[in-house]
Amino acid sequence: MMTVDLALLLAMGVMFAGGIYLVLERTLTRILLGIMLINNGAIMLLFLASGGVGLAPLFVRGRDPHEYADTLPQALILTAIVIGFAITAFLTAMIYRSWLISREDEVEVDAEDVKIARQGAWDAEDDSELVEEHSEFMDDSTDPNAHYEHTTEARPQVQHAIPAPPTAAGSREAARGRRPEGGERA
Numbered sequence: 001m002m003t004v005d006l007a008l009l010l011a012m013g014v015m016f017a018g019g020i021y022l023v024l025e026r027t028l029t030r031i032l033l034g035i036m037l038i039n040n041g042a043i044m045l046l047f048l049a050s051g052g053v054g055l056a057p058l059f060v061r062g063r064d065p066h067e068y069a070d071t072l073p074q075a076l077i078l079t080a081i082v083i084g085f086a087i088t089a090f091l092t093a094m095i096y097r098s099w100l101i102s103r104e105d106e107v108e109v110d111a112e113d114v115k116i117a118r119q120g121a122w123d124a125e126d127d128s129e130l131v132e133e134h135s136e137f138m139d140d141s142t143d144p145n146a147h148y149e150h151t152t153e154a155r156p157q158v159q160h161a162i163p164a165p166p167t168a169a170g171s172r173e174a175a176r177g178r179r180p181e182g183g184e185r186a
Helices: 006-023 028-049 071-102 111-118 168-175
Strands: none
Touching: 006 028, 028 071
């Protein structure tokens, strides 16, 4: 039977909550501390999920396999320690470089990110008014929704792109070796 230490579980929750709070700050030093707290919380989560203490995983004939310690959580904890160290080293280098260049470690607001955040969230695949299809086995010539990506917020209905018949001007351009769009033929 496995028991969980309530104090360790509470400490893990506090580490995750504090880490998430610090990661949402604008200074790189606080982000680094938040990442370190989240990493230590993840290590503690793996430790708590590993189960009880067992014998060293050395094979002894006649011993019940349930008496051995599980080695997978140990390997995962070691991996989490190494990944956490690498991220800590990378963020420390970023903080040092930021301090050398601008004498501050605050992440500035990017004007382009603000513009993108203020744009409408139109997605042609999600927001188009599509016709119900009755078969999965259609080619583009019979699919009523083949051109949904050309819809816009102002025109959410699918507009079918029917190729126009070649005109006299089009046939003259083809005779000269050029496509009607203006590019060279391959």
